[in-house]
Amino acid sequence: MGITRRQFLGRSGAAAGGFLGASLFGSPFAARALAESLGDRYLVVLFLDGGNDGLNTIIPAENGSIGSFRTHYEAARVSGGGGLRVAANQLLTPSTVSMIDPGTGGQLGFHPGLQGLRNLYEQGHVAVVQNCGYPNANLSHEESRRIWEYADPRRTGVTSGWIGRHLAANFGPAEIPGVAVRGSVPGEFAQTATSILTISSVSSARFPFDSSYGSDSPFRRNALMALAEAALASGQPTLGQVGAAGRSTLLASQSYPPLDDLYEDERPSFDAMYDGLGTSTAHDLREIAKVIYGVESGVENIEARYFELQSGGYDTHSDQGLPQPGNRHYDLHRQIGDAIETFYADCTDMGVADKVCLVVWSEFSRRILQNDSGTDHGTQGPMFVVGAVNGGVYGNHPDIDGDALDDGNTRYSQETGNPHRSTDIRDVYGTILKHWVNVPHQTILSSILPRDAGDPADFWTQENFDIGFL
Amino acid sequence: MGGTMGDENTVLTPAEARHLLRRTGFGAPADEVQRLLTKYGTRGRAADFLLGFKLASFRPGGRDLDDRQKSWLVYMLKTKSPLQEKLVLFWHDHFATNNTTVGNSKRMANQNGLLRQHCKGNFKTFVNAINLDAAMMVFLDTVRNQKFQPNENYPRELLELFTLGVLDSNGSPNYAQEDIVQIARAFSGWRVDDRDQPFLNEGQHDYSEDYPERGPKVIFQTYGGFGSAGRSFAGAGEGEPEIAAVIDVLFDHRDSDGKKTIARRVARRLLEYFAHGAFSVPSPATTAVVDDVVAESGFDQTWELRPLLRAIFTSDAFFETSSPAPDGPSTIRSVKWPVDYAVTAMRTLGIKPSGKDGRIDGGSRRRLIEHLVNMGQEVFEPPSVFGWDWENSWLTSRTFLARATFARDLTVARGNGGTHFRPERLVDLTLTDPAAIVDEVAGLLGVADRIGPEEHDVFVDYLTNEGTRSSLDLQDEEIRESKLAGLFALILQSPAFQLH
Numbered sequence: 001m002g003i004t005r006r007q008f009l010g011r012s013g014a015a016a017g018g019f020l021g022a023s024l025f026g027s028p029f030a031a032r033a034l035a036e037s038l039g040d041r042y043l044v045v046l047f048l049d050g051g052n053d054g055l056n057t058i059i060p061a062e063n064g065s066i067g068s069f070r071t072h073y074e075a076a077r078v079s080g081g082g083g084l085r086v087a088a089n090q091l092l093t094p095s096t097v098s099m100i101d102p103g104t105g106g107q108l109g110f111h112p113g114l115q116g117l118r119n120l121y122e123q124g125h126v127a128v129v130q131n132c133g134y135p136n137a138n139l140s141h142e143e144s145r146r147i148w149e150y151a152d153p154r155r156t157g158v159t160s161g162w163i164g165r166h167l168a169a170n171f172g173p174a175e176i177p178g179v180a181v182r183g184s185v186p187g188e189f190a191q192t193a194t195s196i197l198t199i200s201s202v203s204s205a206r207f208p209f210d211s212s213y214g215s216d217s218p219f220r221r222n223a224l225m226a227l228a229e230a231a232l233a234s235g236q237p238t239l240g241q242v243g244a245a246g247r248s249t250l251l252a253s254q255s256y257p258p259l260d261d262l263y264e265d266e267r268p269s270f271d272a273m274y275d276g277l278g279t280s281t282a283h284d285l286r287e288i289a290k291v292i293y294g295v296e297s298g299v300e301n302i303e304a305r306y307f308e309l310q311s312g313g314y315d316t317h318s319d320q321g322l323p324q325p326g327n328r329h330y331d332l333h334r335q336i337g338d339a340i341e342t343f344y345a346d347c348t349d350m351g352v353a354d355k356v357c358l359v360v361w362s363e364f365s366r367r368i369l370q371n372d373s374g375t376d377h378g379t380q381g382p383m384f385v386v387g388a389v390n391g392g393v394y395g396n397h398p399d400i401d402g403d404a405l406d407d408g409n410t411r412y413s414q415e416t417g418n419p420h421r422s423t424d425i426r427d428v429y430g431t432i433l434k435h436w437v438n439v440p441h442q443t444i445l446s447s448i449l450p451r452d453a454g455d456p457a458d459f460w461t462q463e464n465f466d467i468g469f470l
Numbered sequence: 471m472g473g474t475m476g477d478e479n480t481v482l483t484p485a486e487a488r489h490l491l492r493r494t495g496f497g498a499p500a501d502e503v504q505r506l507l508t509k510y511g512t513r514g515r516a517a518d519f520l521l522g523f524k525l526a527s528f529r530p531g532g533r534d535l536d537d538r539q540k541s542w543l544v545y546m547l548k549t550k551s552p553l554q555e556k557l558v559l560f561w562h563d564h565f566a567t568n569n570t571t572v573g574n575s576k577r578m579a580n581q582n583g584l585l586r587q588h589c590k591g592n593f594k595t596f597v598n599a600i601n602l603d604a605a606m607m608v609f610l611d612t613v614r615n616q617k618f619q620p621n622e623n624y625p626r627e628l629l630e631l632f633t634l635g636v637l638d639s640n641g642s643p644n645y646a647q648e649d650i651v652q653i654a655r656a657f658s659g660w661r662v663d664d665r666d667q668p669f670l671n672e673g674q675h676d677y678s679e680d681y682p683e684r685g686p687k688v689i690f691q692t693y694g695g696f697g698s699a700g701r702s703f704a705g706a707g708e709g710e711p712e713i714a715a716v717i718d719v720l721f722d723h724r725d726s727d728g729k730k731t732i733a734r735r736v737a738r739r740l741l742e743y744f745a746h747g748a749f750s751v752p753s754p755a756t757t758a759v760v761d762d763v764v765a766e767s768g769f770d771q772t773w774e775l776r777p778l779l780r781a782i783f784t785s786d787a788f789f790e791t792s793s794p795a796p797d798g799p800s801t802i803r804s805v806k807w808p809v810d811y812a813v814t815a816m817r818t819l820g821i822k823p824s825g826k827d828g829r830i831d832g833g834s835r836r837r838l839i840e841h842l843v844n845m846g847q848e849v850f851e852p853p854s855v856f857g858w859d860w861e862n863s864w865l866t867s868r869t870f871l872a873r874a875t876f877a878r879d880l881t882v883a884r885g886n887g888g889t890h891f892r893p894e895r896l897v898d899l900t901l902t903d904p905a906a907i908v909d910e911v912a913g914l915l916g917v918a919d920r921i922g923p924e925e926h927d928v929f930v931d932y933l934t935n936e937g938t939r940s941s942l943d944l945q946d947e948e949i950r951e952s953k954l955a956g957l958f959a960l961i962l963q964s965p966a967f968q969l970h
């Protein structure tokens with residue numbers, strides 16, 4: 001029998017801090033010592049902030065060979081005022097390729113807002129990875145987001161991200177391997193060994209000098225760089241962090257802003273396509289496209305291959321809405337689906353579609369049973385991996401039978417042979433690290449994603465870095 | 471961390487007085503430093519003076535969000551009780567509510583007034599007021615909480631963020647999901663009327679007798695030190711007494727050390743804010759300081775914030791961040807919040823925002839609030855109920871550029887009005903020695919003790935165009951506009967000025 005969240009809370013105090021010592025993550029390898037790298041490829045991570053409702057993202061279209069998926073879905077998601085049910089005939093089911101739950105053989109469909117993703121799925125460019133989570137789900141936004149970002153379900157005090165641990169071992173402080181189109185360094189990239197550029201746009205990386213006294217600018221730049229170096233050399237951690245941010249910013253302030261004109265001049269039609277979508281996700285993906293174009297064009301000092309962006313608004317406790325335009329969850333889905341479709345077309349035109357892997361995740365899914373017009377916090381949900389993947393459905397749909405739920409949520413289970421077996425987030429990350437980033441299997445296990453100890457039916461004790469989507 | 475070396479009778483050093491003012495206000499003007507040292511002298515007397523402000527009834531005014539954001543910022547620029555606003559900022563982060571979700575700036579302003587009213591008062595009274603604050607009730611869906619399916623949004627954050635926290639100092643859980651489910655029942659049916667007043671819609675309230683299958687209204691059967699029976703909150707009657715009963719139980723909650731959970735968490739959070747970020751990490755050392763200030767103030771008995779703040783402002787832990795530069799591996803520093811950074815710079819330079827929309831009168835001519843948006847702290851718009859991320863999270867490439875742009879814009883606001891930068895009013899223009907000019911400007915900006923010899927050399931190099939001239943004529947307007955204003959900009963942009 002599976003462990004419930006309540007039982008976990010009862011014993012996690014004793015378990016905390018035991019197995020995963022911080023030391024596992026605290027000793028980065030010498031730079032590039034393992035020669036593991038993305039090579040000429042790119043990794044893009046899109047975070048859906050707030051907890052995307054997975055059950056209204058990848059939706060059972062029928063009951064399937066074993067089980068009663070559609071029946072359970074319709075019991076949980078009602079129709080009528082405030083009802084969130086997506087009728088079977090509204091689902092976007094691919095016509096040219098199959099979209100079948102591997103666990104039960106049941107037909108699945110995309111939420112009507114996800115037209116862009118459905119189109120890419122039909123072309124074989126989308127891996128839907130179902131039922132992604134970790135043992136003993138945490139229903140706090142903050143806690144669960146950290147768990148996903150750090151790949152640390154036991155919250156052992158790790159403060160680096162699953163990508164950050166790889167970056168720290170392979171890049172130095174003067175390099176900028178990653179760019180986040182947002183205000184702060186994302187948790188996936190968190191570490192202190194190398195620089196992550198965080199910007200709202202490449203043009204905004206310009207340094208603000210006094211334009212009336214342009215001849216003074218070189219003196220100011222030199223002084224600022226010297227101050228940043230002194231701060232780094234002080235050894236004081238906070239001051240050092242400010243120095244690191246200052247130095248990478250000053251370096252990037254020269255190399256990044258020209259990417260804006262380069263892209264607009266040479267790719268006007270794609271530039272206009274993102275504008276046509278007019279959403280923040282479209283604009284942010286365009287900034288990433290500008291950097292990729294800069295790398296592909298050989299622009300000096302542009303070397304970033306790891307990117308992150310986020311799209312917010314998924315905390316749909318109320319007014320989640322009907323599956324049609326002008327409704328919240330529909331518009332959110334439309335925003336990401338359309339933006340990803342345009343980004344993929346842009347990458348295809350640049351000749352890098354087979355070099356880009358875009359990962360979509362959210363800190364949790366939502367309650368299987370809806371409330372009056374929305375859904376409360378939940379557990380496992382689907383991820384998408386888009387780009388150079390073997391398209392299809394991976395992982396099993398969770399069991400949404402009312403009797404199978406724990407406090408209204410689906411259970412995490414690693415039980416082999418279970419048609420509803422969960423996909424551990426570390427298997428997804430491990431697959432990406434092993435097959436896309438080229439990190440050796442043993443390196444992943446020893447310094448990025450250590451296994452849990454415990455009952456193999458309840459915990460992630462057997463790695464499975466070959467899910468097949470890459 | 472911290473022994474028991476100093477106490478309320480410890481005499482303040484100048485560096486400590488500057489630190490106290492920087493942390494409890496917006497910058498450390500020389501005359502205020504002098505007043506603390508000569509008139510008050512000791513930690514205890516200085517803390518009593520700083521905490522003695524008369525509560526203002528101020529609420530940000532205006533017709534819309536833009537007006538009210540400007541109204542609060544201008545108030546911070548002018549106030550004679552900066553600690554009051556530092557506290558309101560803290561509570562705005564703690565009980566984080568944003569206008570994007572609330573969609574009603576008047577309710578945001580009313581909440582801001584409520585934060586000010588309770589900022590140094592009784593924390594339990596404060597939480598009871600927040601429970602039925604209109605902005606909060608909309609923000610966390612209390613107004614959508616109905617008996618058929620009690621909405622867990624507010625109860626979860628009440629436990630996780632506003633009071634207990636997810637885990638205690640030992641990493642043990644403070645509550646279970648079932649506790650949230652039960653507490654959600656107490657808040658069911660609460661609505662806001664046309665005059666923003668809370669009322670109970672009885673038809674939407676989850677009365678115990680209507681839903682026997684949901685079990686008794688009992689919480690903390692697993693955690694909280696109440697034993698396996700837990701504690702009922704149904705006895706006092708349903709409606710407002712029921713919410714008050716929930717709060718009573720929460721404030722009785724004890725952690726796995728048998729200590730009052732809320733007392734420790736609030737003390738820890740205030741230490742993190744006023745002293746330094748290391749308090750965010752539970753450890754035997756930080757927990758010992760937390761327990762000291764709680765015991766000294768009796769906060770776990772009275773829930774009075776003012777004595778707790780006094781205990782913090784007189785503790786050694788608070789003064790650990792006060793040491794002068796140069797910084798080394800063991801120096802402890804903290805990152806200034808963007809609002810602190812901007813308001814301190816403007817108060818120090820004597821620059822007011824310009825025009826109805828509150829612009830900074832130079833460079834990009836952005837509105838003050840736009841600068842703060844770019845720096846990552848738009849007041850009335852914390853990104854989520856978690857508030858803002860503190861410390862290193864404040865400083866990334868994007869926000870570093872935003873601070874640099876703000877500093878540039880302030881120092882190129884050329885003209886003669888109150889919205890312009892007029893260094894001739896601040897600096898002795900007869901100075902010609904570059905090193906003396908650096909000392910003068912660093913002193914004015916309140917960071918003379920935060921600039922080490924190496925940084926000092928960098929500023930001198932800048933003034934001398936890297937050694938190509940040996941003196942400056944500050945009477946020359948062009949020199950003032952290029953190099954003197956440039957020095958102000960550089961110091962405001964320097965790593966040292968971002969910290970305190």
